[in-house]
Amino acid sequence: MPWQKAVLILEVNYDIHTGGAFFEEEEGPSEGKLLEEFFRMMAAPYRFFSIRTPAEMGVLISRYPAKYVHISAHGIVDQPTGKLGIEFPFNMKHIVYEMGQEDDLVETVEELELHRLYRYLKNRVVFASACMLGKEQFAREFVEKSQCELFIGANYRAYWYDLAVFSQLFYTSIFRENKNALQAVKRAKRQYPRLFRGKHFIEVWKPKIKKPAKKTQSQ
Numbered sequence: 390m391p392w393q394k395a396v397l398i399l400e401v402n403y404d405i406h407t408g409g410a411f412f413e414e415e416e417g418p419s420e421g422k423l424l425e426e427f428f429r430m431m432a433a434p435y436r437f438f439s440i441r442t443p444a445e446m447g448v449l450i451s452r453y454p455a456k457y458v459h460i461s462a463h464g465i466v467d468q469p470t471g472k473l474g475i476e477f478p479f480n481m482k483h484i485v486y487e488m489g490q491e492d493d494l495v496e497t498v499e500e501l502e503l504h505r506l507y508r509y510l511k512n513r514v515v516f517a518s519a520c521m522l523g524k525e526q527f528a529r530e531f532v533e534k535s536q537c538e539l540f541i542g543a544n545y546r547a548y549w550y551d552l553a554v555f556s557q558l559f560y561t562s563i564f565r566e567n568k569n570a571l572q573a574v575k576r577a578k579r580q581y582p583r584l585f586r587g588k589h590f591i592e593v594w595k596p597k598i599k600k601p602a603k604k605t606q607s608q
Contacts, residue, residue, distance in 0.1 A: 514538050541592075
């Protein structure tokens with residue numbers, strides 16, 4: 390199945406007073422809405438959804454075969470274990486959402502077999518606009534299990550407006566300069582410090598290439 394050159398924006402909605410699912414609108418500052426307006430200005434293909442649960446994330450990723458998946462959320466650390474993950478609004482005890490760990494999902498809203506999500510992420514580019522998810526302890530397992538083309542994330546705590554500026558530089562290279570994802574993120578990393586004197590806070594991860602086993606010569 391060919392992957393459409395488009396962006397699927399999934400923004401986790403933390404407004405506990407809102408009900409329902411697949412929110413299209415929310416009040417207050419929104420990185421997803423900012424990106425949505427930016428893509429409209431570029432006439433770039435995209436879909437935007439405001440979500441509340443891991444299950445919604447899974448459904449939308451499987452339903453929309455966009456090449457680029459942009460996740461806007463809070464990154465959290467599970468204090469007892471030190472594991473990194475995505476925070477959802479019903480994670481009142483800050484239970485970590487970790488790919489492949491179904492036991493953690495039982496503590497959120499509904500149970501979801503996340504390993505089924507990996508096959509939908511294969512060969513896709515995932516941009517996690519969230520604190521700390523670019524660290525190796527989260528990113529390495531994510532890319533190896535999902536076999537996504539690239540995983541892009543911040544390696545420390547970051548503000549959404551910093552990540553929004555960086556992502557706009559990244560997506561401009563994709564849609565206006567026809568760069569591939571790796572070229573685009575390298576270009577954005579060069580441009581961001583020059584324009585805003587920011588730090589190199591973005592890490593890029595890709596699956597390790599497995600070398601074919603050497604054939605042994607028969608005696």
